[in-house]
Amino acid sequence: MFKNITLALAITFVSFTSYxxxxxEGMHYVQVTEKPxxxxxxxxxxxxxxxxxxxxxxxxYIADIKANLxxxxxxxxxxxxxxxxxxxxxxxxxxxxxxxxxxxxxxxxAMFAAIQGEGAxxxxxxxxxxxxxxxxxNNRDEIKxxxxxxxxxxxxxxxxxxxxxxDAKLALWRSQQREFYIDGVPSFVINDxxxxxxxxxxxxxxxxxxxxxxxxxxx
Numbered sequence: 001m002f003k004n005i006t007l008a009l010a011i012t013f014v015s016f017t018s019y020x021x022x023x024x025e026g027m028h029y030v031q032v033t034e035k036p037x038x039x040x041x042x043x044x045x046x047x048x049x050x051x052x053x054x055x056x057x058x059x060x061y062i063a064d065i066k067a068n069l070x071x072x073x074x075x076x077x078x079x080x081x082x083x084x085x086x087x088x089x090x091x092x093x094x095x096x097x098x099x100x101x102x103x104x105x106x107x108x109x110a111m112f113a114a115i116q117g118e119g120a121x122x123x124x125x126x127x128x129x130x131x132x133x134x135x136x137x138n139n140r141d142e143i144k145x146x147x148x149x150x151x152x153x154x155x156x157x158x159x160x161x162x163x164x165x166x167d168a169k170l171a172l173w174r175s176q177q178r179e180f181y182i183d184g185v186p187s188f189v190i191n192d193x194x195x196x197x198x199x200x201x202x203x204x205x206x207x208x209x210x211x212x213x214x215x216x217x218x219x
Contacts, residue, residue: 049079069211115137144157
């Protein structure tokens with residue numbers, strides 16, 4: 001279901017200024033739509049709270065990526081729908097609530113931990129003795145219990161999760177998942193037009209340079 005990216009990403013920092021790197025369309029990135037790029041430079045991360053690589057990315061690298069983006073780039077997150085289930089939709093709604101309330105990485109990591117277990121961001125051995133694949137979150141009440149620990153009461157959560165705005169947001173995420181060919185996560189789409197080929201990325205610096213490079217493309 002989730003792409004096994006080599007995002008142990010030998011992730012080391014190399015220079016963030018080397019636009020000297022030769023980024024090649026079809027190798028480092030692909031164009032995913034014929035529509036014009038957004039006028040406002042933007043970076044969208046498509047991910048899933050069920051994805052171990054996504055948890056690793058959130059816990060260890062997203063802050064550094066955001067800190068080294070060109071200052072005019074807007075950052076957004078969208079949850080994929082690979083599960084096509086009631087609980088999958090509820091988990092998508094939880095990200096919509098997080099984004100609406102601008103709760104950011106703290107709440108994202110709380111949801112990752114609630115679903116995958118503490119420590120999963122450091123790696124996950126599916127063959128380890130005693131490895132438990134039992135879902136940690138099974139319904140909205142359990143999601144709301146996670147949010148309540150961070151001061152979000154159940155009424156406020158329900159009001160946002162069930163709002164027309166959230167319904168529209170989930171419809172957009174599903175539509176863009178198909179339009180942008182999001183077949184693995186985490187995936188990064190720049191200006192709603194260019195998708196990073198994560199298999200080509202070897203360092204965090206290279207990823208950031210590529211995102212900044214693509215943010216300037218208007219074609």
